[in-house]
Amino acid sequence: MIVSSAPGKVYLFGEHAVVYGEPAVPCAIERRATVTVDARTDDHIRVEARDLSLDGFTVEYAGDTGYRPDVDVPEGLVDAAVGYVDAAVEQARDAADAPDAGFDITVESEIPLGAGLGSSAAVVVAGIDAATRELGVELAPEELADRAYRAEYDVQDGQASRADTFCSAMGGAVRVEGDDCRQIDTPNLPFVVGFDGGAGDTGELVAGVRTLREEYDFAADTVESIGDIVRTGESMLADADPDSEPTDELLSELGRLMDFDHGLLEALGVSSRTLDNMVWAAREAGAHGAKLTGAGGGGCIVALDETPETRTALRYTAECRDAFRAELDREGVRVEESGPDASARSDAEPNAEGERR
Numbered sequence: 001m002i003v004s005s006a007p008g009k010v011y012l013f014g015e016h017a018v019v020y021g022e023p024a025v026p027c028a029i030e031r032r033a034t035v036t037v038d039a040r041t042d043d044h045i046r047v048e049a050r051d052l053s054l055d056g057f058t059v060e061y062a063g064d065t066g067y068r069p070d071v072d073v074p075e076g077l078v079d080a081a082v083g084y085v086d087a088a089v090e091q092a093r094d095a096a097d098a099p100d101a102g103f104d105i106t107v108e109s110e111i112p113l114g115a116g117l118g119s120s121a122a123v124v125v126a127g128i129d130a131a132t133r134e135l136g137v138e139l140a141p142e143e144l145a146d147r148a149y150r151a152e153y154d155v156q157d158g159q160a161s162r163a164d165t166f167c168s169a170m171g172g173a174v175r176v177e178g179d180d181c182r183q184i185d186t187p188n189l190p191f192v193v194g195f196d197g198g199a200g201d202t203g204e205l206v207a208g209v210r211t212l213r214e215e216y217d218f219a220a221d222t223v224e225s226i227g228d229i230v231r232t233g234e235s236m237l238a239d240a241d242p243d244s245e246p247t248d249e250l251l252s253e254l255g256r257l258m259d260f261d262h263g264l265l266e267a268l269g270v271s272s273r274t275l276d277n278m279v280w281a282a283r284e285a286g287a288h289g290a291k292l293t294g295a296g297g298g299g300c301i302v303a304l305d306e307t308p309e310t311r312t313a314l315r316y317t318a319e320c321r322d323a324f325r326a327e328l329d330r331e332g333v334r335v336e337e338s339g340p341d342a343s344a345r346s347d348a349e350p351n352a353e354g355e356r357r
């Protein structure tokens with residue numbers, strides 16, 4: 001048995017524009033998805049999800065993943081969750097050259113689904129890591145990031161950048177521009193996250209921006225301007241001392257860029273009333289800046305504030321379901337626990353469901 005975990009992320013800046021080759025800077029946060037993988041003696045996949053957004057379900061299948069048993073959660077969410085796990089399994093089987101490997105998989109996530117915090121990337125990264133290790137193969141974090149990207153790309157019909165998966169695999173702050181992905185040094189940024197309890201449809205939101213961009217030159221210019229914001233922010237971060245607390249000047253400059261970025265994302269049609277209300281609540285509470293994070297449409301905003309004020313104000317904001325401080329997580333994917341390997345357990349006691357654990 002192997003248990004691996006990987007962090008979620010917030011976008012300091014650059015979501016959506018990154019899809020068109022502009023740079024983006026996502027930052028890993030201390031909220032993780034944890035995936036437990038146990039090899040089976042058959043080729044079945046059994047997935048148990050215990051998630052913030054899903055009350056919990058278990059599905060088991062072999063071969064065709066089109067089969068869905070009756071479960072008491074919305075079908076779309078089950079399909080999404082199983083789709084990502086399934087794509088991770090395919091990558092692990094391929095990496096370990098074990099096309100018929102079967103697994104019992106448990107997913108536990110502290111990251112709300114589809115809310116802009118990179119939940120699917122964290123599940124896919126941790127899942128590939130745990131499943132390959134369970135098959136005796138250890139992938140370098142860069143290869144893991146690449147395989148996780150390919151898994152997301154398949155599930156999202158090609159509407160995925162490398163940002164989430166690279167950030168989750170490597171940890172810390174990263175810079176992604178097309179296929180060029182690297183870690184960057186930053187001081188510890190005081191992120192506060194507000195969550196409206198909802199989720200956006202990434203595919204639909206990305207498609208909406210694509211249409212606008214094709215229709216109007218000024219929408220294409222808006223996407224390029226987001227790239228300019230990212231380049232400006234990056235050079236501020238490059239001048240900062242990563243080992244000291246961020247200066248007030250740095251925080252207020254980054255905050256101003258976040259505000260600008262949110263305005264452009266709003267113009268591109270990917271914000272929502274609840275996200276805007278949380279952004280304004282954060283700004284009025286004295287945050288250096290605030291913006292939506294991820295695809296938008298609903299989900300989370302991220303603000304910069306080293307004081308407790310923003311979190312308190314968000315908690316008193318009607319549209320905000322949860323508000324929390326999100327420390328930068330400098331660690332990417334990691335092994336939490338590893339048990340004896342599958343072959344050593346092949347004649348272990350079956351559990352109550354008649355399955356080997």
Ligand code: PMV
Pocket residue numbers: 014015016017018019114115116117118119159160161162163164202206293294295296
């Ligand atoms: O909402 P998330 O965390 O899946 O982020 C989506 C970010 C986009 O730039 C809109 C798409 C992408 O794959 O980069």
